[in-house]
Amino acid sequence: MSQKITGVKASAGIAIGKAFLLTTPDLQINTVAIEDSESEIQRFQEALARAKNDLEDIVLRVEREMGTDHADIFKAHLLVLEDPELVDTVKDKISNEKTNAESALNDIAQAFIVLFEQMDNEYMRERAADIRDVTKRVLSYLLGVPFAGLGELTEEVIIVADDLTPSDTAQLDRRYVKGFVTDIGGRTSHSAIMARSLEIPAVVGTQGITRAVQPATLVILDGHEGIAIIDPSEEEIAVYKRKQADYEAQKAELAKLVNDKTVTLDNHHVELAANIGSPEDVAGAIANGAEGVGLFRTEFLYMGRNDFPTEEEQYVAYKHVLEHMGDRPVVIRTLDIGGDKHLSYLALPEEMNPFLGHRAIRLCLDNQELFRTQLRALLRASVHGNLKIMFPMIATLEEFRQAKAILEEEKKSLVNRGIVVSDQYEVGIMIEIPAAALMADQFAREVDFFSIGTNDLIQYTMAADRMNEKVAYLYQPYHPAVLRLLHNVIKAGHAQNKWVGMCGEMAGDPIAIPILLGLGLDEFSMSAGSILPARQQLSRLRVEDAAKQIDTILQMSTSAQVEAFVKEWLERV
Amino acid sequence: MVEKKIVVQLAQGLHARPAANFVKVATTFSSEIKIIKNEKNVNGKSIMGIMAAAIGKGEEITLITDGADEQEAMTALEKALTEQE
Numbered sequence: 279m280s281q282k283i284t285g286v287k288a289s290a291g292i293a294i295g296k297a298f299l300l301t302t303p304d305l306q307i308n309t310v311a312i313e314d315s316e317s318e319i320q321r322f323q324e325a326l327a328r329a330k331n332d333l334e335d336i337v338l339r340v341e342r343e344m345g346t347d348h349a350d351i352f353k354a355h356l357l358v359l360e361d362p363e364l365v366d367t368v369k370d371k372i373s374n375e376k377t378n379a380e381s382a383l384n385d386i387a388q389a390f391i392v393l394f395e396q397m398d399n400e401y402m403r404e405r406a407a408d409i410r411d412v413t414k415r416v417l418s419y420l421l422g423v424p425f426a427g428l429g430e431l432t433e434e435v436i437i438v439a440d441d442l443t444p445s446d447t448a449q450l451d452r453r454y455v456k457g458f459v460t461d462i463g464g465r466t467s468h469s470a471i472m473a474r475s476l477e478i479p480a481v482v483g484t485q486g487i488t489r490a491v492q493p494a495t496l497v498i499l500d501g502h503e504g505i506a507i508i509d510p511s512e513e514e515i516a517v518y519k520r521k522q523a524d525y526e527a528q529k530a531e532l533a534k535l536v537n538d539k540t541v542t543l544d545n546h547h548v549e550l551a552a553n554i555g556s557p558e559d560v561a562g563a564i565a566n567g568a569e570g571v572g573l574f575r576t577e578f579l580y581m582g583r584n585d586f587p588t589e590e591e592q593y594v595a596y597k598h599v600l601e602h603m604g605d606r607p608v609v610i611r612t613l614d615i616g617g618d619k620h621l622s623y624l625a626l627p628e629e630m631n632p633f634l635g636h637r638a639i640r641l642c643l644d645n646q647e648l649f650r651t652q653l654r655a656l657l658r659a660s661v662h663g664n665l666k667i668m669f670p671m672i673a674t675l676e677e678f679r680q681a682k683a684i685l686e687e688e689k690k691s692l693v694n695r696g697i698v699v700s701d702q703y704e705v706g707i708m709i710e711i712p713a714a715a716l717m718a719d720q721f722a723r724e725v726d727f728f729s730i731g732t733n734d735l736i737q738y739t740m741a742a743d744r745m746n747e748k749v750a751y752l753y754q755p756y757h758p759a760v761l762r763l764l765h766n767v768i769k770a771g772h773a774q775n776k777w778v779g780m781c782g783e784m785a786g787d788p789i790a791i792p793i794l795l796g797l798g799l800d801e802f803s804m805s806a807g808s809i810l811p812a813r814q815q816l817s818r819l820r821v822e823d824a825a826k827q828i829d830t831i832l833q834m835s836t837s838a839q840v841e842a843f844v845k846e847w848l849e850r851v
Numbered sequence: 852m853v854e855k856k857i858v859v860q861l862a863q864g865l866h867a868r869p870a871a872n873f874v875k876v877a878t879t880f881s882s883e884i885k886i887i888k889n890e891k892n893v894n895g896k897s898i899m900g901i902m903a904a905a906i907g908k909g910e911e912i913t914l915i916t917d918g919a920d921e922q923e924a925m926t927a928l929e930k931a932l933t934e935q936e
Binding site: 350353354357358360361362363364390393394397401402405409585587591594 | 862866868871874875878894896897899900902903905909
C-alpha cells in the first residue's frame with residue numbers, strides 16, 4: 279500500500295526515484311584526558327586545515343555552478359574556521375584542561391550555537407546552523423568519520439533527510455539527485471531556496487518522512503502539490519510519469535521564450551513587466567524574461583525598521599534596480615502607506631475607513647519631508663537607468679500638480695547643488711480611483727503615462743472591501759463596469775499619445791489578457807512567475823481579433839457573461 | 852593605540868555580509884582590533900563575536916586599534932563601518 283505524506287511546496291516539479299536516506303554521521307564525542315597537548319593542538323590544526331581545503335573547493339565549485347551569491351555562505355564558513363575566538367579558545371582549552379580536541383571544539387562551538395539560537399532575529403538563529411555545519415566538518419576529520427555521503431552517489435535518487443545543511447546542498451550532484459524531501463524547513467529555508475535555484479523538485483517540512491521511508495524504497499515527489507508518495511502503485515507511477523512529462527514539456531516550451539519580445543500572431547508588440555517588492559527581486563524578474571519593471575513597491579524600504587530610510591539608502595536601492603534592468607523601463611511607485619500598511623515609527627490615527635482615508639499620496643503631500651527625501655533619492659538615481667516615477671492614489675488633478683511641483687522643486691535644488699539629474703525620466707500616475715479613471719482625458723494632457731492598479735480600482739468601483747469574505751463575490755475583475763473604466767483610461771491615454779500599463783493581479787490573468795489586449799493595453803505588469811505563460815498566451819492571439827470583440831464585451835450586462843464569452847472565444851483560437 | 856567613536860552607517864548594521872567584510876579587512880592588519888559596545892568587548896577579527904554583538908545601524912561603538920599598523924587599520928575599518936560596499 280502506498281503512503282502519502284504532505285509537506286510544504288518548496289520547489290516545483292515531479293521526481294520519481296529510489297529514496298536515499300541521508301543520515302548524519304555518528305559524531306559521538308567522548309571527553310578524554312590527554313598528556314601531550316602540543317600534539318593534540320597539532321591534530322586540531324590539521325583537521326582545521328583539511329576542513330578549510332574542502333570549503334575552498336566547495337566555494338570554487340558553487341561559484342562555477344550556481345553563481346557567486348550562493349558561495350557567500352561557504353565563505354562565511356571559512357571565516358568561522360579562521361575565527362580567533364573559536365580557534366584560540368579551543369587551543370587554550372586543550373592546553374589548560376588537557377582535554378582532547380574533539381571535546382574542546384564541541385564545547386566551545388556549542389556555546390556559540392546556543393548564543394546564536396537565543397537571538398530574537400531569525401537571520402541570527404540561522405547562523406547557529408552554519409556554526410553547527412562547520413563544526414561537524416572539523417569533527418568528522420578529527421574522528422576519522424567520513425563527512426556526509428552525497429559525493430559518492432552513483433544512481434538517480436530522491437534524498438530523504440531530516441534537513442539539508444548548506445554543505446549538503448552544495449554537494450548535491452544534479453546528475454543523480456532528482457529531488458529531495460525533508461522533515462523540517464519552510465518555503466524560505468536555505469534548502470528550499472537552493473532547490474528552486476537548482477530547479478529540482480523539493481518538499482520540506484513533512485515532519486516525519488525520515489521515519490516513514492526505508493532506504494531504496496520508490497518515492498514519488500510532487501513539488502507542485504507538496505506531497506511525497508512512498509511505495510506508489512503501478513497506476514500512481516503511470517499518472518505521475520505523465521504529469522512529469524507534461525510539466526517538463528511545458529517548462530521547456532516556456533524557457534524558449536525568456537529572451538523573446540512579447541509579440542502577438544499579427545506582430546503587435548506589448549511589454550510584459552514584473553511587479554517587484556525589493557531590489558533583490560530584480561534577478562527573478564530578469565530570469566523570467568521581464569521586459570521591464572512595471573511596479574516597484576517602495577514600502578519594503580520603510581518597513582521592518584525603527585526609523586525612516588535615509589535618502590542615501592533609498593538611492594542605493596533604486597540605483598540597484600535601475601542598473602540591473604539596463605535600458606528596460608522601471609516604474610517606481612512613491613510611498614504607499616496608510617490603509618492596511620502601517621509603520622511602527624509613524625503614528626497614524628485610527629480611521630473608520632482606512633482604505634478611504636489618509637494614505638499614499640494624500641499622506642505624502644501632508645508629510646512633505648518624508649516625500650521630498652524619497653523624491654531626491656529617485657532623482658539622483660534617474661541617471662542610472664530608464665526611470666518612471668509613479669504617484670499612487672491620485673484622485674484629482676490638483677494632487678498630481680502639487681506632487682509634480684514638489685518633484686520639480688527638488689530637481690531644481692539638486693541641479694543647483696551641481697548634482698546630475700536625468701532629463702529622460704517620466705512622471706505618471708497610478709489609476710486606482712474611479713474619479714481618476716473617469717477623468718483620464720484631463721489627466722492625459724499632463725502625465726507621461728498611466729498604470730492601472732486594478733486591485734484597488736475594482737474594490738473602489740464595486741464598493742467592496744477585498745479583505746472582507748462576505749463581500750468577496752463583488753470583487754469582479756471582468757465586470758463590465760470595470761472594463762468600461764479600463765476602456766476609458768486606455769482610450770484617453772492613447773488620444774494624447776501616452777502609454778498605458780496595468781500593474782494589478784488582473785494583468786497576468788489568462789481570462790483578462792485577451793480583453794486587455796483588445797482594449798489596447800501597452801504594458802502588462804505581473805508577478806515574475808506569470809510572465810512566460812502570459813507571453814506564450816499572447817503569442818497565440820491576434821490583436822485585431824481581440825479588438826473586434828471589445829464592443830460586444832462592453833455591452834454585456836454581467837461579469838459571468840463576460841467570463842463565459844472569453845472562455846468560449848479562447849477555445850476557438 | 853588609537854581609539855575612536857564611530858556611528859555605524861551600514862543599512863543593515865554589522866550583520867552578515869558587512870560583518871564578513873569587516874573581518875576580512877581587520878585580518879589584513881597585524882594590530883589588535885577591538886570593538887566596544889555597551890562596555891562589551893568584541894574581538895574585531897572574530898566573525899562570530901561581531902555577529903553575536905548584533906550591532907545595528909545608527910549605533911555608536913568605540914573602535915580600538917593597537918599595534919604597528921594601527922593608523923592604517925583605523926582608517927580602513929572606519930570606512931568599512933560607514934560606507935556601503
